[in-house]
Amino acid sequence: xxxxxxxxxxxxxxxxxxxxxxxxxxxxxxxxxxxxxxxxxxxxxxxxxxxxxxxxxxxxxxxxxxxxxxxxxxxxxxxxxxxxxxxxxxxxxxxxxxxxxxxxxxxxxxxxxxxxxxxxxxxxxxxxxxxxxxxxxxxxxxxxxxxxxxxxxxxxxxxxxxxxxxxxxxxxxxxxxxxxxxxxxxxxxxxxxxxxxxxxxxxxxxxxxxxxxxxxxxxxxxxxxxxxxxxxxxxxxxxxxxxxxxxxxxxxxxxxxxxxxxxxxxxxxxxxxxxxxxxxxxxxxxxxxxxxxxxxxxxxxxxxxxxxxxxxxxxxxxxxxxxxxxxxxxxxxxxxxxxxxxxxxxxxxxxxxxxxxxxxxxxxxxxxxxxxxxxxxxxxxxxxxxxxxxxxxxxxxxxxxxxxxxxxxxxxxxxxxxxxxxxxxxxxxxxxxxxxxxxxxxxxxxxxxxxxxxxxxxxxxxxxxxxxxxxxxxxxxxxxxxxxxxxxxxxxxxxxxxxxxxxxxxxxxxxxxxxxxxxxxxxxxxxxxxxxxxxxxxxxxxxxxxxxxxxxxxxxxxxxxxxxxxxxxxxxxxxxxxx
Numbered sequence: 001x002x003x004x005x006x007x008x009x010x011x012x013x014x015x016x017x018x019x020x021x022x023x024x025x026x027x028x029x030x031x032x033x034x035x036x037x038x039x040x041x042x043x044x045x046x047x048x049x050x051x052x053x054x055x056x057x058x059x060x061x062x063x064x065x066x067x068x069x070x071x072x073x074x075x076x077x078x079x080x081x082x083x084x085x086x087x088x089x090x091x092x093x094x095x096x097x098x099x100x101x102x103x104x105x106x107x108x109x110x111x112x113x114x115x116x117x118x119x120x121x122x123x124x125x126x127x128x129x130x131x132x133x134x135x136x137x138x139x140x141x142x143x144x145x146x147x148x149x150x151x152x153x154x155x156x157x158x159x160x161x162x163x164x165x166x167x168x169x170x171x172x173x174x175x176x177x178x179x180x181x182x183x184x185x186x187x188x189x190x191x192x193x194x195x196x197x198x199x200x201x202x203x204x205x206x207x208x209x210x211x212x213x214x215x216x217x218x219x220x221x222x223x224x225x226x227x228x229x230x231x232x233x234x235x236x237x238x239x240x241x242x243x244x245x246x247x248x249x250x251x252x253x254x255x256x257x258x259x260x261x262x263x264x265x266x267x268x269x270x271x272x273x274x275x276x277x278x279x280x281x282x283x284x285x286x287x288x289x290x291x292x293x294x295x296x297x298x299x300x301x302x303x304x305x306x307x308x309x310x311x312x313x314x315x316x317x318x319x320x321x322x323x324x325x326x327x328x329x330x331x332x333x334x335x336x337x338x339x340x341x342x343x344x345x346x347x348x349x350x351x352x353x354x355x356x357x358x359x360x361x362x363x364x365x366x367x368x369x370x371x372x373x374x375x376x377x378x379x380x381x382x383x384x385x386x387x388x389x390x391x392x393x394x395x396x397x398x399x400x401x402x403x404x405x406x407x408x409x410x411x412x413x414x415x416x417x418x419x420x421x422x423x424x425x426x427x428x429x430x431x432x433x434x435x436x437x438x439x440x441x442x443x444x445x446x447x448x449x450x451x452x453x454x455x456x457x458x459x460x461x462x463x464x465x466x467x468x469x470x471x472x473x474x475x476x477x478x479x480x481x482x483x484x485x486x487x488x489x490x491x492x493x494x495x496x497x498x499x500x501x502x503x504x505x506x507x508x509x510x511x512x513x514x515x516x517x518x519x520x521x522x523x524x525x526x527x528x529x530x531x532x533x534x535x536x537x538x539x540x541x542x543x544x545x546x547x548x549x550x551x552x553x554x555x556x557x558x559x560x561x562x563x564x565x566x567x568x569x570x571x572x573x574x575x576x577x578x579x
Contacts, residue, residue: 067370070476079487082125174332229270238522356509
């Protein structure tokens with residue numbers, strides 16, 4: 001008994017002093033293989049599998065951006081085993097990134113920890129701060145690596161099984177393979193990008209204020225170049241102008257006259273996705289504010305001290321010295337998406353192609369949303385014969401007006417370009433398709449050739465959805481509702497669409513509803529383009545912008561912080577410290 005007691009006492013002390021080794025010893029003793037136990041405890045990969053006792057389907061969500069966060073907020077977490085994988089542990093309200101670059105809003109005010117979003121009502125998803133580098137569609141696994149720094153050279157690999165995979169990793173900046181852009185330009189896609197730009201702006205002013213700097217060097221250091229005339233580039237240029245005019249000029253009075261802001265756009269106009277009235281107003285305002293707007297100017301190379309541009313009209317190449325350059329010219333494909341598209345045979349596309357239910361084409365259980373994917377709408381002329389045959393129930397070879405009207409609702413739902421065509425052509429009803437060029441009724445029936453002729457121009461109205469947070473957020477809500485319904489019905493994933501008469505698809509296809517867009521132009525003036533071709537420009541639109549962006553914050557915490565930042569700016573001005 002004394003020997004046993006002594007052994008237990010020593011074992012207890014050893015466990016307290018070396019708990020890790022004690023566990024290895026116990027495993028080795030039980031298994032009979034100490035070498036095997038030690039090896040498994042230092043494995044370079046970890047396989048995360050589902051709970052064998054749980055009947056819940058596992059959903060793996062890649063990303064914490066607009067699409068993923070919207071999906072997670074609306075998903076019934078109690079019905080699924082949800083695993084979230086992303087290299088950042090927060091959601092960022094990206095429309096306010098230009099405000100962060102100039103100190104109007106603090107970076108912490110526009111981010112919300114993803115763990116706050118995925119924990120509600122006693123249910124919670126699991127979050128892994130890791131980066132997915134491979135999707136294995138055949139084995140239904142994703143391969144990830146932790147983003148934290150590790151002492152070992154090889155980071156531990158995490159392999160996760162899934163039943164459903166939601167790909168919402170977003171996109172990266174498109175440099176169009178322009179030499180020097182990656183090395184010398186700032187981007188504005190992430191919160192860290194905005195913080196770096198803010199520090200760089202202050203650095204340029206501090207360099208220009210040194211006593212041993214010549215006037216030429218001051219002009220170079222204080223020349224800020226923005227490449228890209230889209231909403232992000234225009235808003236950043238306007239925010240930077242206000243920052244310099246209202247705050248920086250007071251602190252750096254000796255160098256304020258050397259400041260120059262240049263906006264380079266390869267097209268003929270800026271803000272081409274907006275109404276022409278907004279484009280004209282923005283260009284005129286930038287000229288009044290002294291922002292050098294150069295349209296038709298394409299960047300061909302960026303060095304560490306100059307930008308080489310080529311005029312599209314004349315072909316003339318010129319070099320412009322700069323102090324800081326911001327590149328904002330659209331989105332490109334992430335390496336993960338490129339590799340996955342090759343795997344599933346979508347090599348000719350820029351982003352993942354999905355059907356109208358956001359399911360990746362070529363895969364049964366993988367869905368994609370946001371900037372990394374686009375809906376591949378079917379052309380009605382490809383299915384015209386099938387539509388006609390299913391509508392012609394009596395096999396007469398003719399369609400009556402009533403038969404056409406009975407099926408047009410399903411056709412508009414399956415092919416949204418039909419609805420756009422009817423709206424844009426201002427047709428009063430479907431029977432108008434049966435009229436001739438003079439507007440007279442020439443028939444009460446349609447054969448297949450007349451049917452094709454009536455709808456031959458419909459596909460011209462097809463439009464790609466813009467890569468915006470608004471689209472991604474609506475896609476997330478839609479997909480979450482579909483999964484909630486699937487959990488309730490305990491049925492298989494969505495299947496192919498069917499026309500009324502053989503049963504309708506149980507989920508309506510995704511349809512984007514445009515709620516409007518804003519373009520802040522500086523000086524407390526904003527251009528707003530809302531549904532119904534309603535355009536508003538000026539100070540009233542700026543207050544509308546404030547109210548909408550405050551209401552769209554992901555939580556009351558961020559909403560309160562953003563509003564308080566705006567109030568602080570009105571009272572004390574923008575913060576110009578380098579922090």
